Amino acid sequence: MTTATLLDGKAAAAEIKAELAARVQALKTRGVTPGLGTILVGDDPASHSYVGGKHRDCAQVGIASIRVELPATASQADVEAAVLRLNADPACAGFIVQLPLPAHIDTHAVLELIDPTKDADGLHPTNLGRLVLGIPGPLPCTPRGIIDLLRRNQVAITGRQFCVIGCGITVGRPLGLMLTRSTEYATVTLCHEATQDTAAHARVADVVVAAAGVAHLVGPDWIKPGATVLSVGITRTVEGILGDVHPDVDQVAGSLAPPVGGVGPMTRAMLLTNIVEAAERGRP
Numbered sequence: 232m233t234t235a236t237l238l239d240g241k242a243a244a245a246e247i248k249a250e251l252a253a254r255v256q257a258l259k260t261r262g263v264t265p266g267l268g269t270i271l272v273g274d275d276p277a278s279h280s281y282v283g284g285k286h287r288d289c290a291q292v293g294i295a296s297i298r299v300e301l302p303a304t305a306s307q308a309d310v311e312a313a314v315l316r317l318n319a320d321p322a323c324a325g326f327i328v329q330l331p332l333p334a335h336i337d338t339h340a341v342l343e344l345i346d347p348t349k350d351a352d353g354l355h356p357t358n359l360g361r362l363v364l365g366i367p368g369p370l371p372c373t374p375r376g377i378i379d380l381l382r383r384n385q386v387a388i389t390g391r392q393f394c395v396i397g398c399g400i401t402v403g404r405p406l407g408l409m410l411t412r413s414t415e416y417a418t419v420t421l422c423h424e425a426t427q428d429t430a431a432h433a434r435v436a437d438v439v440v441a442a443a444g445v446a447h448l449v450g451p452d453w454i455k456p457g458a459t460v461l462s463v464g465i466t467r468t469v470e471g472i473l474g475d476v477h478p479d480v481d482q483v484a485g486s487l488a489p490p491v492g493g494v495g496p497m498t499r500a501m502l503l504t505n506i507v508e509a510a511e512r513g514r515p
C-alpha cells in the first residue's frame with residue numbers, strides 16, 4: 232500500500248509569510264504600515280480561534296491589527312456601522328467580516344457594504360463579478376490558497392479534471408470560477424447536496440476538493456489511484472476535528488492535503504497576501 236505525498240500547507244504558508252514580511256518591511260520604509268481589520272460577531276469558539284490566528288499571523292509579518300468584536304445580540308445596524316467605520320479608517324488596508332454571522336444578520340447586505348477596494352476576502356459582489364469577468368481584484372482566500380498549494384507542489388491544473396464537492400461562497404463556488412479561468416483552465420465538476428452520484432464524479436477526477444463540511448464523506452473507494460485530494464471541510468467532534476476525507480484515502484491518493492495543516496494555513500496566508508497587495512496598490 233502506498234502513502235500519499237503530504238500537501239503541507241503549514242510549510243507553504245511559512246514560506247509565503249517570510250516573503251510577505253519582506254514586502255511589509257519595504258512598505259514601511261515608504262511610510263506605509265498595512266493594517267488588517269476583522270469584524271467578529273458573537274461567541275462561536277471556532278470563529279474566535281480563526282480570527283485569533285489571523286492576528287497572530289499579522290504580528291509575525293509586521294501587519295497592524297484592527298480587531299472589532301460585537302456581541303451575539305448585535306443588530307444589523309450595529310454590524311453595518313462597524314463595516315462603515317473600517318471603510319473609513321485610513322489605517323485599515325483591508326478587512327474581513329468573519330463568517331458565519333449569527334442567523335438574524337443579513338450576511339449579503341453586510342458583505343455588500345464593504346468598500347470593494349478594502350475587501351480582503353474577495354467576497355464583495357463587485358469583486359466576485361470581476362472574477363467572473365477576468366478583471367484583476369482581490370481573490371477569495373481559500374480557493375486562492377488551494378491553487379497556490381497545488382502550484383507549489385507541482386500538481387498540474389490545466390486540462391485536468393477537478394471534482395469540487397460543496398458549493399459554498401467561501402470555497403466551492405469561487406474555486407470553480409477560479410479553476411476555469413484561462414490561467415488555470417481546468418475542467419470542473421461542482422457537486423452539491425442534490426448531485427445524484429457524487430462518488431461517480433469523484434472517481435474520474437484527477438483532483439478532488441472536499442469542502443462540504445460532512446465528516447469522512449469521501450472514502451478510498453471514491454478516489455482514482457494516484458489522484459490529488461484536498462480535505463477542506465471540517466467537523467468538530469468531542470474526539471477532535473474530522474475532515475471531509477476519510478484518513479484511509481491516504482492509501483489510494485497520490486497526494487493529500489489533510490484537514491489540519493493543509494488548506495487552513497494557506498487560507499490565512501492568502502488573507503495576508505490580499506492585505507499586502509492592497510497596501511502596495513495604495514488608496515485609489
Ligand SMILES: Nc1nc2c(c(=O)[nH]1)N[C@@H](CN(C=O)c1ccc(C(=O)N[C@@H](CCC(=O)O)C(=O)O)cc1)CN2
Pocket residue numbers: 280281284327328329330331352372373401472490491492493494495496498499
Ligand atoms: N470571512 C471569512 N470567514 C470564513 C472563511 C473565510 O475565508 N473568510 N473561511 C472559514 C474559516 N477560516 C477562515 O476564516 C479558516 C479556517 C481554518 C483555518 C486554519 O488555519 N485551520 C487550521 C486548524 C485550526 C483548528 O485547529 O481549529 C489548520 O488547517 O491547520 C484558518 C482559517 C469560515 N469562515
